[in-house]
Amino acid sequence: xxxxxxxxxxxxxxxxxxxxxxxxxxxxxxxxxxxxxxxxxxxxxxxxxxxxxxxxxxxxxxxxxxxxxxxxxxxxxxxxxxxxxxxxxxxxxxxxxxxxxxxxxxxxxxxxxxxxxxxxxxxxxxxxxxxxxxxxxxxxxxxxxxxxxxxxxxxxxxxxxxxxxxxxxxxxxxxxxxxxxxxxxxxxxxxxxxxxxxxxxxxxxxxxxxxxxxxxxxxxxxxxxxxxxxxxxxxxxxxxxxxxxxxxxxxxxxxxxxxxxxxxxxxxxxxxxxxxxxxxxxxxxxxxxxxxxxxxxxxxxxxxx
Amino acid sequence: xxxxxxxxxxxxxxxxxxxxxxxxxxxxxxxxxxxxxxxxxxxxxxxxxxxxxxxxxxxxxxxxxxxxxxxxxxxxxxxxxxxxxxxxxxxxxxxxxxxxxxxxxxxxxxxxxxxxxxxxxxxxxxxxxxxxxxxxxxxxxxxxxxxxxxxxxxxxxxxxxxxxxxxxxxxxxxxxxxxxxxxxxxxxxxxxxxxxxxxxxxxxxxxxxxxxxxxxxxxxxxxxxxxxxxxxxxxxxxxxxxxxxxxxxxxxxxxxxxxxxxxxxxxxxxxxxxxxxxxxxxxxxxxxxxxxxxxxxxxxxxxxxxxxxxxxxxxxxxxxxxxxxxxx
Numbered sequence: 001x002x003x004x005x006x007x008x009x010x011x012x013x014x015x016x017x018x019x020x021x022x023x024x025x026x027x028x029x030x031x032x033x034x035x036x037x038x039x040x041x042x043x044x045x046x047x048x049x050x051x052x053x054x055x056x057x058x059x060x061x062x063x064x065x066x067x068x069x070x071x072x073x074x075x076x077x078x079x080x081x082x083x084x085x086x087x088x089x090x091x092x093x094x095x096x097x098x099x100x101x102x103x104x105x106x107x108x109x110x111x112x113x114x115x116x117x118x119x120x121x122x123x124x125x126x127x128x129x130x131x132x133x134x135x136x137x138x139x140x141x142x143x144x145x146x147x148x149x150x151x152x153x154x155x156x157x158x159x160x161x162x163x164x165x166x167x168x169x170x171x172x173x174x175x176x177x178x179x180x181x182x183x184x185x186x187x188x189x190x191x192x193x194x195x196x197x198x199x200x201x202x203x204x205x206x207x208x209x210x211x212x213x214x215x216x217x218x219x220x221x222x223x224x225x226x227x228x229x230x231x232x233x234x235x236x237x238x239x240x241x242x243x244x245x246x247x248x249x250x251x252x253x254x255x256x257x258x259x260x261x262x263x264x265x266x267x268x269x270x271x272x273x274x275x276x277x278x279x280x281x282x283x284x285x286x287x288x289x290x291x292x293x294x295x296x297x298x299x300x301x302x303x304x305x
Numbered sequence: 306x307x308x309x310x311x312x313x314x315x316x317x318x319x320x321x322x323x324x325x326x327x328x329x330x331x332x333x334x335x336x337x338x339x340x341x342x343x344x345x346x347x348x349x350x351x352x353x354x355x356x357x358x359x360x361x362x363x364x365x366x367x368x369x370x371x372x373x374x375x376x377x378x379x380x381x382x383x384x385x386x387x388x389x390x391x392x393x394x395x396x397x398x399x400x401x402x403x404x405x406x407x408x409x410x411x412x413x414x415x416x417x418x419x420x421x422x423x424x425x426x427x428x429x430x431x432x433x434x435x436x437x438x439x440x441x442x443x444x445x446x447x448x449x450x451x452x453x454x455x456x457x458x459x460x461x462x463x464x465x466x467x468x469x470x471x472x473x474x475x476x477x478x479x480x481x482x483x484x485x486x487x488x489x490x491x492x493x494x495x496x497x498x499x500x501x502x503x504x505x506x507x508x509x510x511x512x513x514x515x516x517x518x519x520x521x522x523x524x525x526x527x528x529x530x531x532x533x534x535x536x537x538x539x540x541x542x543x544x545x546x547x548x549x550x551x552x553x554x555x556x557x558x559x560x561x562x563x564x565x566x567x568x569x570x571x572x573x574x575x576x577x578x579x580x581x582x583x584x585x586x587x588x589x590x591x592x593x594x595x596x597x598x599x600x601x602x603x604x605x606x607x608x609x610x611x612x613x614x615x616x617x618x619x620x621x622x623x624x625x626x627x628x629x630x631x632x633x
Contacts, residue, residue: 199407204394
């Protein structure tokens, strides 16, 4: 969490934290936290599937197989088939490519923009002149953004630019910015009153440097903790957007749209169509949440040791 | 000798939701280059606000209402934030009580010192680390190379204060403001820290303002003393003059309290009454607790006026008190 530009020099000069050591410290840290290891395993598996999922799938995930509609789980089709005759297992393991791309990209964009805006708005809140104007302006913009219904926004974006993954990413990123912004702002409002912030000023640091080098790293925890639920939330919203036709086009393997396609079948007893993508979605969200918790501890030098 | 620092008629107040609370009510204090000045006073007398005000560090709801802080003849309070930044940490440095809270918990000590060094000079990163190591060894931290990579929570309170001092003296500082540098440290460590600070200041010919609640510390480490009460300086004198003939009744109380503690006598010299909110009424703020107050004290504010060369007190009866003719 230290200034990334500074740390390598310290490491090189000081010795005790050279890269192999840092790696060993990380392994030692992970060993003591089984939940973090489980989360890490899930994340690694989903990332692997995001890259190789469509390749390792036993059937083509987007092709309907003739004459096998709505088969229950069996040796040939581990998770059964859906109404169109597509193999559910193949689709479930092919889906991370699209789901993770959307969720990670939109969460990352929202995190970066939300944190930066949150630091600015929190650090300069109540400051005289331009700072206060900036701070208030950011908050009011966030209010407007949050007051605007996401589906209308997404539909407008799709209507304007045509359907596509990048529009879903943009819509979700915009939706998530205010959450990161608000938690960061709240945390910055507390951190900026701590004595070391004044000490940094005393040392002659500029206000921007105080804000981003001294306040921001100490105010990141709530935003970091928000990333993992944010990723899960993004996957769910991707599904919802697909459902109203503003998301990923239909045959593309995507957990959310699989759940919405399979939902009517559940009523008539073919539970496997929506159950397996739902489980995959749940496990993935859990995995990111566990990793998020662990990383938060790891990034805090007091809790780490 | 020319004055290095001259604080003139400084007024500051806290303007919170519950209204305006005056904290500094016309502080006048000066310091010559190379001098060491101790500011003593009880909690709430405005010591900390005073040193922060000197560096322009007061932020709303704090407000400076009046006064000047002349450093080298230039009014620091009239300077812009950008101009002040060139002064802070380079010309005037501040050390603080509770050293650990004044270090960024997420940055390694080395990074923080380097940050201070690079804030005011173009020193290369590698050279800055070498210099940081020198600074750590100058403040008596063993194994400085290893300590550069430590986080603040891995250091003891005394070590943290040493790091703070190292940061304060990273540039050729001309004035060091030390705000209760030993608060929260035990007695032996306090002694080491004060000795260290004293040596460093003397060797680098830095001027020092030492803020403390402990008169003994000020007597031992400073040449001059300024007593603060209810947002005013009520007496300034050289340390020998002060102990020989303090001219303010409050100063005499402080001296008696300090020596009682030293001589392990039962403490009879506690000051009666509550510390009064600054300037709550007309007249001397100390009048309600003062054993020698008379009618005029309650209606008129005594000014800080010289009694002798280099010795001033704000009391109508200063001459009598100083001569020991009336018991205070």
